[in-house]
Amino acid sequence: MLAELDVERGPARSLYLPSALRSEEMEGMLGEAVGSEINPVEVINVVSGSATGGVLFWGLARRLLVLPPFPVREKYLAFGYDVETLRSLLQTDFTIALILVRMGTFAIGICQGEKLVLSKVGTGLVHARHKKGGSSQRRFQRRQDREVDVFIERVCGHVRERL
Numbered sequence: 001m002l003a004e005l006d007v008e009r010g011p012a013r014s015l016y017l018p019s020a021l022r023s024e025e026m027e028g029m030l031g032e033a034v035g036s037e038i039n040p041v042e043v044i045n046v047v048s049g050s051a052t053g054g055v056l057f058w059g060l061a062r063r064l065l066v067l068p069p070f071p072v073r074e075k076y077l078a079f080g081y082d083v084e085t086l087r088s089l090l091q092t093d094f095t096i097a098l099i100l101v102r103m104g105t106f107a108i109g110i111c112q113g114e115k116l117v118l119s120k121v122g123t124g125l126v127h128a129r130h131k132k133g134g135s136s137q138r139r140f141q142r143r144q145d146r147e148v149d150v151f152i153e154r155v156c157g158h159v160r161e162r163l
Contacts, residue, residue: 002090005057005064005081012059016076016085019053025075033077034058055086070094099159103128106155108162118162124151 013033017026023044030040033056043065047054053072057064059081070089078085093113100107104126110118126147127140 002083002087005062006083008061008081010060012057012081014078014082015056016072017047017054018072018075019048019050021075029075029077057081097163101155108158110162120158124154126151
């Protein structure tokens with residue numbers, strides 16, 4: 001997609017919007033970039049609702065709103081389809097931690113760019129739900145709640161050690 005935009009010619013604007021940007025400022029930049037051709041409220045709601053912000057490419061040939069997987073750090077308005085800023089954002093080697101937890105098992109992975117630099121998997125004792133009724137059910141539920149708390153605390157400890 002970026003390669004296709006990169007070769008497009010003709011009048012266009014590229015607008016980089018961080019999610020933390022105030023709505024009024026976003027509206028002003030949208031007005032400057034695209035005029036009244038777009039409903040700014042919809043774009044503002046989408047970009048503000050995204051943790052990473054958004055990039056708007058607006059021209060005769062293409063009109064796209066991209067929500068990148070990594071945060072847009074600075075507001076920026078450019079003439080033409082300026083994909084280089086987005087391309088450099090996507091090519092940055094971020095450190096990403098992924099933590100998966102499921103009833104009694106966990107996995108922790110830390111990646112630097114495309115390389116897995118650390119991983120840890122483990123298990124812990126967490127009994128399944130007790131389906132019988134009566135006071136035994138409540139007793140088993142309390143025991144399971146304590147086991148879950150202990151297990152989650154243990155997983156958090158492993159995460160703290162590695163981050």
